[in-house]
Amino acid sequence: MCSDAPRGDARAAAGVDGGPGGGLTIEAAHLLLPTGWASPGHLTVDGSGTIVSAGGGRAAAAGRRLDGYVVPGMANVHSHAHHRGLVGWADRLRAGSPATLWTWRRTMYGHLREIEPDQLQAYATLAYVEMLRRGYTSVGEFHYLHNAPDGSRYADPAEMSRRILAAARTAGIAITLLPALYTRGGIDREPEGEQRRFVSTAEEYLTLLCALDGAARADPLVRVGAAPHSLRAVRPAELASVVEARPSGPMHIHAAERTEEVAEVAEALGAPPVAWLLANVPLDPRWCVIHATHMTASERHRLAVSGAVAGVCPLTEANLADGRFPLAAYRRAGGRIAVGTDANHSVDLAGELRMLEYGQRLHSRRRETLLRDGELSVGAVLHGLALAGGAQALAQPCGAIAPGLRCDLVELDPDHPALAGQEPETVLDAWIFSSSSDAIVRTVLVGGREVVSAARHAAQEPARQRVDGVMRLLHGRR
Numbered sequence: 001m002c003s004d005a006p007r008g009d010a011r012a013a014a015g016v017d018g019g020p021g022g023g024l025t026i027e028a029a030h031l032l033l034p035t036g037w038a039s040p041g042h043l044t045v046d047g048s049g050t051i052v053s054a055g056g057g058r059a060a061a062a063g064r065r066l067d068g069y070v071v072p073g074m075a076n077v078h079s080h081a082h083h084r085g086l087v088g089w090a091d092r093l094r095a096g097s098p099a100t101l102w103t104w105r106r107t108m109y110g111h112l113r114e115i116e117p118d119q120l121q122a123y124a125t126l127a128y129v130e131m132l133r134r135g136y137t138s139v140g141e142f143h144y145l146h147n148a149p150d151g152s153r154y155a156d157p158a159e160m161s162r163r164i165l166a167a168a169r170t171a172g173i174a175i176t177l178l179p180a181l182y183t184r185g186g187i188d189r190e191p192e193g194e195q196r197r198f199v200s201t202a203e204e205y206l207t208l209l210c211a212l213d214g215a216a217r218a219d220p221l222v223r224v225g226a227a228p229h230s231l232r233a234v235r236p237a238e239l240a241s242v243v244e245a246r247p248s249g250p251m252h253i254h255a256a257e258r259t260e261e262v263a264e265v266a267e268a269l270g271a272p273p274v275a276w277l278l279a280n281v282p283l284d285p286r287w288c289v290i291h292a293t294h295m296t297a298s299e300r301h302r303l304a305v306s307g308a309v310a311g312v313c314p315l316t317e318a319n320l321a322d323g324r325f326p327l328a329a330y331r332r333a334g335g336r337i338a339v340g341t342d343a344n345h346s347v348d349l350a351g352e353l354r355m356l357e358y359g360q361r362l363h364s365r366r367r368e369t370l371l372r373d374g375e376l377s378v379g380a381v382l383h384g385l386a387l388a389g390g391a392q393a394l395a396q397p398c399g400a401i402a403p404g405l406r407c408d409l410v411e412l413d414p415d416h417p418a419l420a421g422q423e424p425e426t427v428l429d430a431w432i433f434s435s436s437s438d439a440i441v442r443t444v445l446v447g448g449r450e451v452v453s454a455a456r457h458a459a460q461e462p463a464r465q466r467v468d469g470v471m472r473l474l475h476g477r478r
Helices: 010-014 081-086 101-114 117-133 159-171 193-197 202-218 236-245 259-269 273-280 297-306 314-319 327-332 349-364 378-394 424-434 460-476
Strands: 024-033 036-038 041-045 051-056 064-072 074-079 136-143 174-181 222-224 251-255 287-291 309-312 336-339 409-412 441-446 449-452
Touching (some): 064 441, 074 287, 136 159, 136 378, 174 202, 202 222, 273 297, 349 378, 349 424
Parallel strands (some): 024 064, 251 287
Antiparallel strands (some): 024 036, 041 051, 441 449
């Protein structure tokens, strides 16, 4: 058990101005509320960055006006920040040589040999800036690069985790840090080579989580969860010890990403990964099963009714040729989903939702399979599912523009060509299915603090320059 400590000053951390009884009043030309669009709409925010009230109509005295389409900020439930350095380099393939997740992983391992704390922080800062500019306001960082290149521990075992938190602070994004437990190189295989950077014992891992819990108590934008990497990388007894030690808070795990993984786990443990988890751990709403791509109909139904979230990463899953998540069938069973950028080779919220839906259409050769009676907008359904599931999976107070939640807002530019001629009822479809431009996101607020203005982030150019230098250094050494 970790010792308790008071939270930090929420007002200072959130960056929201406000004196006694003060705060911020925002008026929007179009505001997406839980009940639908309000045109105009308004909300009030207190000094801690929390929404006090939200509704339709004009504000009596607005301190800030947003003239576009204002929607809730989205949670990105699955990111590996250090993969940002693989952009381009991991897509050099050779005809006739089978290329899958496993061959991609060898390229990724090679890239890990020389990443030090400063370089990890640079990658994470740029990734988080890119996320904000595309409509994400919180991120789940599934972080497993814990040790030095030779596998030794840093003087501070939490060094790399603290660099991730520093990057999130620089960018101004809310973060649920999910340090990963990784104890073996695969089922019945000891860690080798670059995998030694990931490895810790279960005891060392729980000590790390306790150290990071203090950071979460000091910053209202930070949460800490547990992430047993996978059933390939963590033994059943070790998984059980983590679940017992962390009876509350987010719990994330990779499962059923590839058919080869499903077969390997089934042979070793007697059941495929999702079925094994359902039978052996208390899957419930605090769990997020990442990928869950290859499930039987029974697994799919049982995972859906468990209340756990399936964390899908459509662009990465497509890039790695992993497979297609069965969204339409999963939704019919009552399943909850969220989206993540995973390898961060393309940070694009609209693109993730578009790829998720287009996979269903290509498989069924129909366009409406996701919809229920009375629903007309596939974009609105996709967006709403990801908002609710993402907030749940990260335990972040976001996902809607409503009292008691954090003021995480994304303003879409009504003058962007992709939104020309749109109305509130069609704007989400236009954004998701017609635009791949980051400039469509004009303004972003996290906890009431404006972090993207006029489609630009103050840290984006310094972050880009830093990553450019890091990539030239690391890739030049190969």
